[in-house]
Amino acid sequence: MPTLAILVTIFVDPVFRKICMTYAIECRGLTRTWPGNPPVEAVRGIDLVIEQGICFGVLGPNGAGKTTTIEICEGLQRATSGECRVLGLDWATDAERIRPQIGISLQETRLSEKLTVLETLTLFRSFYPAGAEPAEVIAKVSLQDKQHARIRTLSGGQKQRVAVAAALVGNPRLLFLDEPTTGLDPQSRRDLWKIITDFRQSGGTILLTTHYMDEAERLCDRVAIFDKGRILAIDTPQRLIDGLGARHMVMFTMDSGSASVSGIPDDFGNGLPGVIAVRREGEHRCLSVLQPHLAIPALLQEIAARGLQLTSLTTRQATLEDVFVHFAGHGLNESTEQGGR
């Protein structure tokens, strides 16, 4: 028995470790520049390491370089510089070995409207040397009732589920989803979230892009915040929020009464007890607050002292959106027009 233990330690353990240590995705110094005048830098130096078995979210506004990055990882675009390894393999040399192990859902594929769900998945299944039964995958995305329906007759959410099923039909170890829930109704989004969570629970790795904060917070073990072709921050959603130093956001608007609002400084509220940061968006002012029970009374006092009137006051938990604003200096819905696709 001791001999066996030694043998295992000597031979099996390094191999085992090597397998465990293989990252799902490993990108170093990735850039992608579109030629033009001036050249458009869609991605300007991305370092990304994604462990296996997690759901990793790429979060950012339109044009942040999310799709370009995910498509480089999918082997559909070539990086201008930098390297990208997927499941320990290099796209430049091992593309044939990577493709059977990944599943892809593009941002805007329109599958053939004339084919049925089952026919479409049987077609995709035929490309893979091994994989799931099409019927099995259809059950996974709860489309059994629709398997003989032509794609044209499906709703947007059902079409998106077919697209994800087509990504799952080769039994991938790594699933890429580019904005899987954009434009879907709330119920369809929850349906897709369940599919993603199920895949993650069965041991798969997911890389998804989104510009929905709640999606990233809810689904992702780790999140990278993208803006203008760069990564602003990478961490778990909770740690990113904690990093703000403030758990609560206090939003309020004021009415001047006799005094002039325009005379009030932008950083009104700064320095009040429990307030960490102050931001103004037009009429709305937003305080990042660690202790609301101290900050709010102080704020009310300050307003009264200036002869102003509070017209609205709301509080909420800090979200990834606040994290994004903190790092990017602008809102998430303000497209940065970086030209990335």
Place this chain on the structure above:
Amino acid sequence: MMSGWKSHPLVQLFLARFREFIRTPEAVFWGYGFPLVMVTALGLAFRSEPVQPAIVMIEDGPGADAAATALSDSALFRVLRGSADDCRRQLRSGKVEVVLVTARMESESGVEFRCDETRPGSLAARDRVNDALQRAAGRLDPLSVKTEKITEPGSRYIDFLVPGLIGMGLMGGGVWGVGYAIVDMRIRQVLKRFLGTPMKKHHFVAAMMASRMVFMFPEIITILLISRFMFDVSSHGGYLPVMVIVVLGAFQFASIGLAIASRARTLEAVGGLMNLTMVPMWIGSGIFFSSERFPDAVQPLIRLLPLTPVITSLRQVMQEGAGMAAIAPNLALMALWSGVCFVVALKIFRWD
């Protein structure tokens, strides 16, 4: 999973194309119905018919009545009368083929014809009127003439036309069928989606070509059947060489469609490229009339157009009864076009 051959990607890609095609009724109509309507309509229009009477207009004046009487006996003429102005107008608008002026007939025993020499019927009509008038005036022909009329199958216009229509069908079907489908898939990002799978690119291309060739057969066979049973057009050289030409021609035009569609990103772009490719062949390759009517200088170019060897060899086989050996050079040219376009298309093909 379905076992065996049915789960092969080539079969699945082919089936997908096939289903898309038969589930698009308008594609089926324009692919099959339209060529049939065309053969039928053209066949009826160009049936061999008895000689049409020549339309003669006689200018009012002395002798006009006599000339009208002389011509009115014969079924070969349809005689109209009118003033000098009328005559000019009708001639100009092409409603009459020749105008006869008899003003000088009494005094100098002469007539004058007016006709447009560039119009095919005009000179023949003039000669026929001339003959009739000369005979009426007492001319005796020194030679006796006998004409044997040939309208046997193989030499009529419809026999000439059917191979041209088959060639046209092969060209339109191949170039449109493959080109349009590929650009459509590129626009829908399906090509890019396929690129993200382990699908072999040559499987995709082979399935596109194979489906096109399979769609082609019913079309061509129906054209041949209609021609055979409605117009009595048959192939004097048998149907095996015809099928060889059809298969190679279908492959050739599918390759050309593939090459045209290999980079285009919009339907407008691919439509323009297709027209640019096909219009010279519609005009030059002799679908409706022999391409030998074009000037000698352009003949070498015409012979190189991909449609020319298809139509020429079909006519050689169907009209002249030629065998495989005689059409070999044309088949070689088609094979060359197929190969070049196929290789170029694969080299420059864009998946996204």
